[in-house]
Each structure stands twice: as C-alpha cells, then as structure tokens.
Amino acid sequence: MRVVTYGFGMRSPVWRVGAALAVLIAALAVSGCVEDEPDPTQSPDPSPTPLFESDEEALAAAEEAYGRYQAVEAEILADGGENSERIDGLAVRDALLAAEEGFADYRANGYRNIGSTNFETVELQHYSASSKDGLDVVGLYICLDFSSQDVVNPENVSVVRPGRVVRQAFEVSFDIAQSGDDLVLAAREPWGSNDICNE
Amino acid sequence: MQRVKIITILGSVSALAILGMVAPSAWAGFPPCTNSEIERGECFTSGSIGGDSIELRGSQSTGGSGGSSAPAPRRERPKFISQMTDQERAEYFAEDKALAESEGRVWREPFWTAPPPGGPTAPVTLADIASFRPVVGTAGMEPNGWMVTGLDTNFFSAAATHVVAGELLGAPAAVRFTPRSFVFDYGDGVSARTAVGGGSWASLGLAEFDPTPTSHVYTTSGTFTIDISVSFGAEYTLDGQTYTAIAGTLSVPAARFTASAGDATTVLVARDCRANPRGPGC
Numbered sequence: 001m002r003v004v005t006y007g008f009g010m011r012s013p014v015w016r017v018g019a020a021l022a023v024l025i026a027a028l029a030v031s032g033c034v035e036d037e038p039d040p041t042q043s044p045d046p047s048p049t050p051l052f053e054s055d056e057e058a059l060a061a062a063e064e065a066y067g068r069y070q071a072v073e074a075e076i077l078a079d080g081g082e083n084s085e086r087i088d089g090l091a092v093r094d095a096l097l098a099a100e101e102g103f104a105d106y107r108a109n110g111y112r113n114i115g116s117t118n119f120e121t122v123e124l125q126h127y128s129a130s131s132k133d134g135l136d137v138v139g140l141y142i143c144l145d146f147s148s149q150d151v152v153n154p155e156n157v158s159v160v161r162p163g164r165v166v167r168q169a170f171e172v173s174f175d176i177a178q179s180g181d182d183l184v185l186a187a188r189e190p191w192g193s194n195d196i197c198n199e
Numbered sequence: 200m201q202r203v204k205i206i207t208i209l210g211s212v213s214a215l216a217i218l219g220m221v222a223p224s225a226w227a228g229f230p231p232c233t234n235s236e237i238e239r240g241e242c243f244t245s246g247s248i249g250g251d252s253i254e255l256r257g258s259q260s261t262g263g264s265g266g267s268s269a270p271a272p273r274r275e276r277p278k279f280i281s282q283m284t285d286q287e288r289a290e291y292f293a294e295d296k297a298l299a300e301s302e303g304r305v306w307r308e309p310f311w312t313a314p315p316p317g318g319p320t321a322p323v324t325l326a327d328i329a330s331f332r333p334v335v336g337t338a339g340m341e342p343n344g345w346m347v348t349g350l351d352t353n354f355f356s357a358a359a360t361h362v363v364a365g366e367l368l369g370a371p372a373a374v375r376f377t378p379r380s381f382v383f384d385y386g387d388g389v390s391a392r393t394a395v396g397g398g399s400w401a402s403l404g405l406a407e408f409d410p411t412p413t414s415h416v417y418t419t420s421g422t423f424t425i426d427i428s429v430s431f432g433a434e435y436t437l438d439g440q441t442y443t444a445i446a447g448t449l450s451v452p453a454a455r456f457t458a459s460a461g462d463a464t465t466v467l468v469a470r471d472c473r474a475n476p477r478g479p480g481c
Contacts, residue, residue, distance in 0.1 A: 055310045073234060094231045102233030113238060129307035132298040144237070151239050163434075163444030164240025190232060190242050 050129035051137070051176060058127040062138040062174050065090075065183040070119060073099065077113040077151075081106030092175055093135075094187040110154035118145040121196055125171060134176035138183055143197040144168050167197040241446060323367065323435055325447050331363045333376035333431045338454030340425065341400055341407070346460040351414040355397035356381050356453050358429040367435060376431040379448050385415045386423035396429070417460040425456040 052058040069090040076084050084103035091099050106112065125139035147166050153159050169191040174183040232242030283291060292309050336357040346352035360377045367374075381397070384390040397403075397413030405411065417423065431449045434442035 050307055058310075077234065077238060098231040098233045102235035102237070105233060105235035111235065111239075117238065124310060126309060126311045128292070128295060128309040130295050130299040130309070132295045146238075146240065149238070159239055161240040161444075161446050168240075170237075187231065188237070190237075 051181070052127070052129065055124055055127050058129075058138045059122065059124040059140065061183050062124075062140050062172075063122050065174055065177075066119065066122075066140070066142065066172055066185060069095075069185045070117070074113065074116045076103055077106060078116075080110065080112040089184070091185045095172075095185040098188070109159075111151050111159060113149060113151055115149040117149045119143060120145060123196055131176070136173050136186060137176055138174045140172050140174075141191060141196050142170050142172055144170055165194065167194070169194045169197050323443075323445055325433065325445055325449055327367060328365075328374050328433060328435060328445065331365045331374040331376075331433075333363065333429075333433075333449060333451055334358075334361055335429050335451050335453040338427050339399060340456050340458065344456070344458050346417050346423075346458060347408070348417050348420055348460050348462050350408045350463070351410045351416055352458075352460075353397070353400055353411050353414045354383050354385075354425060354427060354456075355399060355411075355413055356427050356429055357398075358396055358431075358453060367437070370437055373436050373439060374445075375434045375436070375442055376449070377434070378429050379432045380430045381413065381453075382426075382428045382430065382450070383413055383415065384426040384428075385417070386425045387417055387419065387421075389415065391415070420459075420461050422457065422459045425454075425458065427453045427455075429453050 052061060069087070072086050072090055076082070076086055081103035084100060087096070087099050087103075119142050121141075121143040123141040125141055127138050128136070131137045145167050146160075146164065151159050171187075171189050171191045172185060173187040175186040176182075177184040236242040288311070295309070336359060338356040338358075339354070341353040356378075358378045358381070360375065362373050362375045364371070364373045366372060378396060379394075381393050381395070382390060383393065391413070393413055395412050397411050400407055400409060400411070403409075403411055410416075429451050431451060433445045433449060435445060436442045
C-alpha cells in the first residue's frame with residue numbers, strides 16, 4: 001500500500017512510536033467493549049419435561065410420523081424406487097436401511113407399486129417418557145392393508161406372493177427426531193400375531 | 200425445546216453394550232424386512248409361542264420368479280424394547296430412571312403393554328415344514344432303458360397333489376403338496392420344465408414314439424443319465440379345513456434313469472418282438 005505522509009517520513013522514529021501507541025490504545029479499547037460470553041462447552045440444563053405429556057399424545061405423534069413416512073414411501077414405490085432420497089429425514093436406523101434396500105430392489109427388478117398400502121388399527125405398544133437416549137421412545141402396533149395394492153414387474157405381471165396376508169400386523173418403533181420435538185420411524189418388523197388386524 | 204442426544208447406530212450399539220443390554224436373543228441376526236419384501240408379501244413371522252421365547256421369522260423369495268434369490272445380508276442391529284425379555288426391559292427402564300434422576304429430570308413410568316397373544320396365524324415357511332416329506336410317486340420312461348435317436352422318448356412323473364399329516368409348531372397339522380412344475384434333465388444338455396408330469400403313451404392314448412409334452416428326441420448315440428425332479432408348492436392347515444399357502448417351492452428328486460440311445464437300425468436289429476414284446480414296432 002502506498003502511504004502519503006506529511007511532516008514525518010515512514011522511517012522516522014517519531015512516527016513509529018506514535019503508530020505503536022495508536023495500536024495499543026486501539027487494542028485496549030476493543031477488549032474493553034467485549035462482554036463476557038457463556039462458556040460454549042457448558043451444556044444447557046436438561047429439559048425437565050418429557051416430549052409428550054400423555055400416552056395419547058405420544059400415540060398421535062407416532063401415528064402422524066408413520067403416516068408421513070408411508071406417504072413418501074408409497075410415492076417412491078409407485079415410481080419404481082427412483083429418487084429414493086425423498087425418504088431422508090422420515091426414517092432412521094433400521095427403518096432407513098431397510099427402506100433403501102427395498103428401493104434398490106425395486107430399481108434392480110423393475111418393480112413398481114400400483115395402488116397403495118394403507119395402515120390402520122394403531123395401538124400404543126410403549127412410550128418411554130424419560131428415555132435416556134431418545135431411541136425407541138415410542139412403539140406402536142399397526143395393521144398394513146394390502147387389499148388395494150399390487151406390485152408388478154416390467155411386464156406388468158404381479159410379483160406378489162400368492163396367498164399373502166391381506167391385513168398384516170407390524171410393530172413400528174420411533175426415535176426422537178433430530179429436531180428434538182418430533183418422532184421419526186426407526187424400525188418396522190412383522191408382528192407374530194395378526195389379532196390386532198382381525199378386530 | 201428438549202435437548203436430545205443424537206447417537207448413530209454404532210454409537211447406540213456401543214452405548215447399549217456398555218450397559219450390558221446387548222444380550223443374545225431370538226431376534227439377533229434377523230435382517231429387518233425391506234419394504235420390497237413387505238409390499239410383496241414376503242415378510243412375515245411364522246408364529247410366536249409364548250411371550251418372548253420362540254419367534255420364527257423369515258422373508259423368502261418365491262422360487263421360479265427369476266431375479267435374485269440371494270438371502271438378504273445379515274446385519275447387526277440394536278435391540279428394540281419389544282424384543283427384550285421382561286428382565287432386560289426392566290433393567291433398561293431402570294437405567295432410564297437412574298439417568299433421569301441424576302440429571303434432575305422428571306421420571307415418568309414408561310408405558311408398556313404386554314404383547315398381544317401370539318399364535319401361528321401367519322404363514323409358515325418351508326423351513327418350518329421340513330419334517331413333512333412330499334411323496335414324489337413313480338416315474339417312468341418309454342422305451343424303458345433305451346431310446347432311438349431321432350424319435351421321441353417319453354418320460355413321465357406320476358407326482359400328484361397329496362396331503363401329509365404331522366406336527367407344526369407343536370400342534371397337529373397337515374401340509375398339502377401340489378406339483379407346480381416338473382423338471383426333466385435329459386442328460387444330453389437339454390432340460391425342460393413342464394407344468395404337467397406327462398404319462399405313458401398308452402395312458403395318453405398315443406402310439407409309441409409319438410411326441411408328448413414331456414418327451415425328448417435324442418440326436419446323438421450314447422449313454423445318458425436322465426433326472427426328473429418335481430417342484431412342489433405347499434399349503435398348511437391347522438384345522439383340517441382352511442389351507443394357507445407357504446412361500447416358495449420345494450424341489451424334490453423323483454427319478455434317475457441311465458439309458459442308451461442308438462439309431463433305428465441298431466435297436467431294431469438288436470431286439471426282436473419275441474424277446475422284447477415291448478420293443479419298437481412290435
């Protein structure tokens with residue numbers, strides 16, 4: 001940078017002393033303006049209240065989270081498993097791995113869904129209001145209804161197992177979502193008894 | 200907003216391991232069903248007995264559908280609350296309680312319902328009916344033990360739908376086997392899969408060396424080994440009335456023949472009708 005000076009040359013000792021003083025004063029002034037910030041390593045107090053006040057609230061939130069997952073899953077399955085990243089954020093852990101594997105299977109075999117799978121008869125299995133890790137906080141029994149759904153191959157031939165159960169019971173499990181105020185599907189397993197689907 | 204620890208799968212496994220919660224269970228090692236298996240009806244439990252003891256669970260590719268039938272890769276998985284024994288679950292909740300109290304959080308008793316009673320209401324797998332052996336019946340070839348090159352040799356299997364009684368998941372049951380397809384490996388590099396088992400020329404009302412749905416024409420002389428196998432579909436019943444299909448098919452060897460093929464001159468000269476009344480042209 002080119003500096004034009006008057007009176008004192010750049011190499012003048014008088015100028016050097018003045019510049020050093022100016023820097024020192026400025027530094028002191030700046031430090032004086034900064035207020036103490038809280039230690040960023042210190043954790044905020046843990047929340048004293050559970051995510052849901054009642055079992056009914058937990059059931060409703062889980063049902064809603066599952067509905068969101070299944071709606072997007074249905075779109076991807078109808079599209080033959082394409083653009084499966086749409087499921088991101090709606091499932092985690094086992095549920096996400098199993099979903100991605102299934103979408104890849106649809107793409108590899110040219111499967112696609114016709115119609116949609118419905119779910120109903122939701123029953124609360126468990127709710128850990130004081131969960132220590134936010135995992136598997138809520139569990140539900142649900143009933144998947146395949147009566148208005150078919151899976152076809154590229155030749156439009158159904159690849160559904162003959163004699164499959166039309167209404168099948170599953171248990172679904174939810175973690176607390178990353179946002180901290182909602183649930184996200186973590187696992188979906190077939191349940192041994194179909195009783196809840198026959199009610 | 201509640202502060203939540205987000206832990207990766209590996210993190211949760213190790214965290215649970217530290218707490219001693221990862222105990223071997225009936226579920227350990229089962230890969231989760233993919234949504235592809237769920238949507239195609241290939242994901243099911245074959246029944247559970249008692250609260251949390253026996254759980255037969257499988258997903259299976261239907262035979263003959265083509266495509267990949269390799270089993271899904273097995274994954275380690277953290278245990279879910281419903282998969283724990285009562286004792287494990289109590290310990291798990293106790294950990295929750297201890298941690299909540301140490302952090303000054305409100306402890307709330309978890310909601311837990313006993314699982315609905317299980318029973319073999321869902322389809323079973325072929326593995327479950329391993330003790331039920333299908334009967335393949337007799338199989339035959341005409342001419343018996345030899346063939347004429349250039350002419351049809353008739354092979355057939357008499358396998359038919361039948362019911363085998365036995366025990367399934369501790370209860371009396373019956374399995375009905377139905378031949379879905381017949382595989383004829385003619386031993387000369389040619390094989391055929393047919394929907395019918397075929398029959399003797401006489402039973403089909405045909406003349407000797409007539410083509411049948413299961414016959415084969417050998418073009419070269421030599422000795423050939425012919426294998427016939429039957430793919431059975433299976434259904435089971437617990438009440439003797441309602442049958443439920445089981446995924447997949449069961450392939451069972453039915454017969455093996457070793458026979459020589461020669462040209463017409465050779466076989467006609469080598470045999471005469473008095474010595475071999477069933478020979479060609481007799």
